[in-house]
Amino acid sequence: MIPSRLYVHIPFCRSICHYCDFPKVIYSPRWEREYVPALLRELSSFSPARGSFETIYLGGGTPTSLSEEGTRVLLGELRPLLREGGELTVEANPESLDEERARLLFSLGANRLSLGAESFRPDYLRLMGRRHAPADIGRAVLAARKAGFRNLSLDLIYGLPGEGLPELQEDVEALLALAPEHLSCYSLSVLPGTRLFLEGFHEEEDEALREQYDWLRARLGEEGYERYEVSSFSLPGFRSRHNLGYWMDEDYLGIGMGAAGAIGGRHYRNSLSLSRYLKGEGREWEEVPTEQDRLEYYFLTRLRLREGFPLEEFERKFGFPFLSRYGERARSLERKGLALLEDGRFRASDEGLYLLDRVLLALF
Numbered sequence: 001m002i003p004s005r006l007y008v009h010i011p012f013c014r015s016i017c018h019y020c021d022f023p024k025v026i027y028s029p030r031w032e033r034e035y036v037p038a039l040l041r042e043l044s045s046f047s048p049a050r051g052s053f054e055t056i057y058l059g060g061g062t063p064t065s066l067s068e069e070g071t072r073v074l075l076g077e078l079r080p081l082l083r084e085g086g087e088l089t090v091e092a093n094p095e096s097l098d099e100e101r102a103r104l105l106f107s108l109g110a111n112r113l114s115l116g117a118e119s120f121r122p123d124y125l126r127l128m129g130r131r132h133a134p135a136d137i138g139r140a141v142l143a144a145r146k147a148g149f150r151n152l153s154l155d156l157i158y159g160l161p162g163e164g165l166p167e168l169q170e171d172v173e174a175l176l177a178l179a180p181e182h183l184s185c186y187s188l189s190v191l192p193g194t195r196l197f198l199e200g201f202h203e204e205e206d207e208a209l210r211e212q213y214d215w216l217r218a219r220l221g222e223e224g225y226e227r228y229e230v231s232s233f234s235l236p237g238f239r240s241r242h243n244l245g246y247w248m249d250e251d252y253l254g255i256g257m258g259a260a261g262a263i264g265g266r267h268y269r270n271s272l273s274l275s276r277y278l279k280g281e282g283r284e285w286e287e288v289p290t291e292q293d294r295l296e297y298y299f300l301t302r303l304r305l306r307e308g309f310p311l312e313e314f315e316r317k318f319g320f321p322f323l324s325r326y327g328e329r330a331r332s333l334e335r336k337g338l339a340l341l342e343d344g345r346f347r348a349s350d351e352g353l354y355l356l357d358r359v360l361l362a363l364f
């Protein structure tokens with residue numbers, strides 16, 4: 001059966017950010033003309049019926065880098081596939097979301113926008129190689145509200161080189177002033193192959209990041225944002241339904257260059273090469289994960305959620321009780337204050353969510 005979640009990857013960006021290791025290429029109209037039909041061909045190979053998907057997520061890259069025509073064609077095909085009351089998210093960069101584009105997306109069925117705000121400081125935006133200016137963020141939010149969007153998520157990156165608590169506080173207050181329904185807050189990763197890495201930048205010290213994360217969590221909590229996942233905060237009723245599917249270890253269909261998917265016990269990733277994808281050589285790999293892979297993937301996704309997982313769900317999925325194999329390790333994590341076994345669930349504690357790698361290492 002086809003999964004109820006669809007991820008659509010739009011790999012085009014107008015320029016490349018200095019920290020980015022997502023699958024992307026510089027936008028060209030010629031490639032867009034070939035890419036949109038290739039996406040639709042891949043989608044139709046799964047024969048989705050009307051209303052197949054509870055959530056559809058256009059991510060990137062930069063989905064708002066598509067032309068008006070490309071956007072119309074793509075969303076025109078996707079919209080009928082969304083169930084009544086479904087969630088259709090489009091990622092957007094602030095400089096590429098004016099009122100006209102926001103109205104177009106809303107009229108084509110998008111009902112949630114995820115905006116890559118990242119920072120309100122011009123020096124940090126420059127350091128990250130972002131194209132937008134701080135003022136573009138407020139303009140994009142206003143454009144989205146005017147177009148009718150009632151569900152907005154903003155991304156923030158903290159832990160930038162030299163960033164201290166006062167700078168983070170400035171950024172967070174500017175974000176809060178825009179009253180988004182959802183926030184995703186990530187500390188900067190300096191990954192091999194990125195420009196920041198090649199220029200010798202490093203991630204900040206754990207202690208400084210910890211102070212920033214703790215302050216962030218407390219401040220957002222004061223404003224009514226619940227941290228329901230390691231990096232995700234939402235007002236009541238505004239959790240990302242699409243991303244919850246990943247974190248609940250549900251199947252999903254991913255289409256497009258570099259997209260991943262999980263269907264009926266098989267996992268796959270599409271080609272990271274645009275030319276190969278366009279030629280129809282879609283898959284980079286496809287495999288049936290081993291039991292150990294499935295267990296690790298389950299812990300990796302499920303424990304990102306603050307509520308962890310019900311022990312009975314674990315047993316249903318894997319055919320043996322969690323405590324029979326992991327009881328000792330789970331209790332040791334509990335003694336260290338990193339996890340909790342309570343009310344028939346296993347979950348990371350607040351400390352454990354921050355130090356999730358340590359929780360996962362103990363279980364793997």
Ligand code: SF4
Pocket residue numbers: 012013015016017020021022024060061062093
């Ligand atoms: S806009 Fe997003 S996908 Fe594109 S280069 Fe920047 S971070 Fe990467």
